[in-house]
Amino acid sequence: MHSPTLPFEAIQGQPLNAEQRSYLEGLFAGLANRGYQFTDVAPNPAANGRAAGPGGAPVAVAPENLIFEERLKRELHPLDAYPVLLEHAAANRAPERENLFRFKWHGLFFLTPVKDAFMARLRIPAGRLKTFQWREIARVAMELTTGYVQITTRANLQIRLIQMKDTPEVLRRIQGVGLHTRGAGADNIRNLTASPTAGLDPYELIDTGPYCQQLAQIILNDRAFYDLPRKFNIALDGGGLIDTVEDTNDIGLKAVRVPADTRELPAGVYFRVKLGGASGHQAFARDLGVLVRPEELLKVTVALVRVYIAHGNRGDRKKARLKHLLETWTLEQYLEATEKILGFRLARAPLDAGGRSPVDAPAVLPPVPHPQAGVFPQRQKGLNYVGVAVPVGQITPKQMLRLADLADHYAGGEIRLTVWQNLILPNVPDAYVETLKKALVKMGLDWRQSNVRSGVVACTGNAYCKFAATNTKAHALALADHLEKRFQLDVPVNIHVTGCPNSCAQHYIGDIGLLGAKVKQAGESVEGYHVFVGGGFGDQRAVGRQVFSGLPFEQVKSTLEQMVKGYLRHRLPGETFQQFTARHDLNRLQAIFSNDE
Secondary structure, three states, X not given: OOOOOOOOXXXXXXXXXXXXXXXXXXXXXXXXXXXXXXXXXXXXXXXXOEEEOHHHOEXXXXXXXXXXXHHHHHHOOHHHHHHHHHHHHHHOOOOOHHHHHHHHHHXXXXXXXXXXXXXXXXEOHXXXXXXXXXXXXXXXXXXXXXXXXXXXXXXXXXXXXXXXXXXXXXXXXXXXXXXXXXXXXXXXXXXXXXXXXXXXXXXXXXXXXXXXXHXXXXXXXXXXXXXXXXXXXXXEEOOOOOOOOHHHOOEEEEEEEEOOOOOOOOOEXXXXXXXXXXXXXXXXXXXXXXXXXXXXXXXXXXXXXXXXXXXXXXXXXXXXXXXXXXXXXXXXXXXXXXXXXXXXXXXXXXXXXXXXXXXXXXXXXOOOOOOOOEEEEOOOOOEEEEEEXXXXXXXXXXHHHHHHHHHHHHOOOEEEEOOOOOEEEEEEEHHHHHHHHHXXXXXXXXXXXXXXXXXXXXXXXXXXXXXXXXXXXXXXXXXXXXXXXXXXXXXXXXXXXXXXXXXXXXXXXXXXXXXXXXXXXXXXXXXXXXXXXXXXXXXXXXXXXXXXXXXXXXXXXXXXXXXXXXXHHHOOOOOOHHHHHHOOOHHHHHHHHOOOO
């Protein structure tokens, strides 16, 4: 039999030896006998050096012209770098630049130059944990790190200051309780978020928990989802009280109800699809103009991601998010490419010019200031969920272990994280609510809602992040203390504090947003902030406007105090801070906030 021509003659630059050639010739001969050709296999975008050309269309790039990150993925897929990680751990050696990038696929982030140690980020779909998992994370943090644990704005956990020698043991123990770190950073789909009270909230339209868990399994078991052009976020919102901020995600899925049969759609619950959110880029996701049946949700979501994998920009990291693809493609083009993968047409339901739909409407919710904090009745009679305030998401292993005991005794052995850096204890019987309240306060946490403190969100800051210009968490807590001593607000004022333009704390969507910066004071560089106002999400979505620039932190405290005073002095009856700022241009706001009016 004639030997087939091999599609390549070398592996990683080394010519094939006789044994490799013999094996591969046999492999491809077998494939040919079954009617397959090498070209039948879908190409790996990174391995073939594809970048996005005009309109996002993929174009070939010569290997020598690949950008650094795409070249690394081509040379050694980061998921295959675990043996390299073991070598570094055995020698307790810090990673080189190439492996620093690859190790992110295993959820490990080297903190140099801030610290010569790792941060591990987990994957916790929908933020849901059993107490045995929660306890093991606490023990890992206590035994193998310095005890720093953080709840993130993706309803996730991070543990910090892990020595290189301890990284395999950290990963082993996390995986040993059914959790993962795989794909927690870099060019992957990040932690999937969903309504933290899914299945509990009496106002929700649909329980998004099962969809989130199933999607997590699809991602975990398909290697294609570990080679995206850039990071990717997905959020599911079931229409309940606690918003998942789905319109700041690359894909946001929001449950809505069609109250009456239409020509194309029977009455029922569907999902609206939004694409291209990236709060750090001041972009909210845009409605795709379709309604998706729940039973088709996973197929549609997977197809949406595959379009991005095929057509996202792999030639410029700064223009590689889905948002950037949608700057060159229309939504109609993206929908057409998605339906080509699906093999069926999605039901059209476009919004009108005012952003309203003629066929569907989301759930009607009661006005609750911060539904992520406090005690709320569940749809299950006699049970409640308790929102526990965790200041800026920082919690100690000792607190975690005590919290696990409380969850076992009073909350059915489950803990749920939220995108607001706090947590939910579900399924608390009426008879145990008061006991749980007292226990939470005694251990240094709280269940009570605050119109200032409950709306404070802060990123990691420069204590552990090389990109941050400021100590955001410490500053956020100081601001909350300062304002709570001076005001008893009757409506919430949400404050988002972020240390760099990546905006992990989403400063653009806060009533007040603070962006960290180094500023000059008496000739010296000190930590300070740019101040934004008027941001919002959901039905009140808006990008904050910058009202002050380069204020030293000590001046920020007095400035925010004057801002709240000006708001209270000039607002209309019942007017929120966002509504107030939207009513005025920046010049007038600066005058009001500077006490000149």
